[in-house]
Amino acid sequence: MRLIMHNMLTCNIKGVINKSPLRIEAEKVIKKEVDFNPDFLRHMLAKIEWKALVDGARSMGYTELPVHAPGIESDEPFLRKFHHALLELNLEEGSLVCQESGRKFPVNKGVPNMLLHEKEV
Amino acid sequence: MKLKQLEGLLGGLKQFYNPKVELEQYPTGPHIASRMLFTAENSYGDITDKVVADFGCGCGTLSAAASLLDAACVIGFDIDPQSLETATLNAEELEVEIDFVQCDVTKLELKGQIVDTVVMNPPFGTRKKGADMEFLSAAMKVASQAVYSLHKTSTREHIKRAALRDFNAKSAEVICELRYDLPKLYKFHKRKEVDIAVDLWRFEPRQN
Numbered sequence: 001m002r003l004i005m006h007n008m009l010t011c012n013i014k015g016v017i018n019k020s021p022l023r024i025e026a027e028k029v030i031k032k033e034v035d036f037n038p039d040f041l042r043h044m045l046a047k048i049e050w051k052a053l054v055d056g057a058r059s060m061g062y063t064e065l066p067v068h069a070p071g072i073e074s075d076e077p078f079l080r081k082f083h084h085a086l087l088e089l090n091l092e093e094g095s096l097v098c099q100e101s102g103r104k105f106p107v108n109k110g111v112p113n114m115l116l117h118e119k120e121v
Numbered sequence: 122m123k124l125k126q127l128e129g130l131l132g133g134l135k136q137f138y139n140p141k142v143e144l145e146q147y148p149t150g151p152h153i154a155s156r157m158l159f160t161a162e163n164s165y166g167d168i169t170d171k172v173v174a175d176f177g178c179g180c181g182t183l184s185a186a187a188s189l190l191d192a193a194c195v196i197g198f199d200i201d202p203q204s205l206e207t208a209t210l211n212a213e214e215l216e217v218e219i220d221f222v223q224c225d226v227t228k229l230e231l232k233g234q235i236v237d238t239v240v241m242n243p244p245f246g247t248r249k250k251g252a253d254m255e256f257l258s259a260a261m262k263v264a265s266q267a268v269y270s271l272h273k274t275s276t277r278e279h280i281k282r283a284a285l286r287d288f289n290a291k292s293a294e295v296i297c298e299l300r301y302d303l304p305k306l307y308k309f310h311k312r313k314e315v316d317i318a319v320d321l322w323r324f325e326p327r328q329n
């Protein structure tokens with residue numbers, strides 16, 4: 001699971017109001033290199049929830065992202081960090097935790113299991 | 122990448138080793154999958170450099186096609202862990218990056234406008250009535266640019282009406298009609314092979 005995907009995931013348990021972001025408990029993280037695409041990254045900057053990305057990256061051991069995204073001009077050094085956090089950090093084993101209910105969604109072999117139990121729907 | 126090359130690569134993928142009839146698990150053949158994604162990119166620019174979600178990805182055929190056509194990010198969603206296992210192996214074989222999520226897409230809530238395009242070969246609703254509409258509704262909530270989906274030609278008017286009236290579609294077009302050849306996959310199948318007329322749809326959601 002990469003942070004680009006984590007940024008869109010929410011907890012859909014019935015009754016939960018604070019559905020996202022899910023807190024990451026990382027047990028195994030691997031890095032996989034991906035081609036750098038600055039146009040795509042600039043395009044994504046407007047769509048990504050920044051705090052969720054920074055916190056997510058920290059949980060996976062990457063602390064280089066600035067607390068605030070740059071305003072208008074995003075230079076290459078920043079984009080490289082953004083690229084690495086968004087696309088190259090892979091959570092292989094761990095959990096995604098709903099901040100409100102405490103429910104843990106397990107991540108095994110990189111695949112989060114977001115299936116709910118009957119009572120939760 | 123040329124169409125023939127894409128079709129060839131998709132033809133080498135592993136398929137369901139334990140297909141579940143109640144989920145309507147049928148492989149999306151390389152002929153349909155390659156044409157679907159090739160059209161999405163060449164006629165509409167909806168794949169290359171885009172974030173693409175594959176709803177009900179099964180063994181990941183459409184996801185693999187999107188990756189091979191240089192989507193910036195591909196995410197496959199499916200409820201069945203065994204299919205996701207096969208999909209993961211297929212991605213490794215092709216050396217493409219695809220993220221997978223185990224979930225029920227009809228119950229999923231995704232935040233934001235990150236997904237550009239949803240591609241899918243959803244259940245037709247032959248086992249769980251209305252499954253095709255549930256998938257379409259879910260896809261229209263997630264895609265910010267376009268949804269590509271396969272539905273039986275016999276449901277054409279119904280789909281168009283529902284998409285425009287209920288699922289927030291700005292447009293709903295049948296791009297082409299295809300023949301979906303289903304091999305004898307389950308014990309109850311009497312004929313060796315059967316041919317179903319399906320429509321390839323392109324839906325555009327209204328901006329949220």
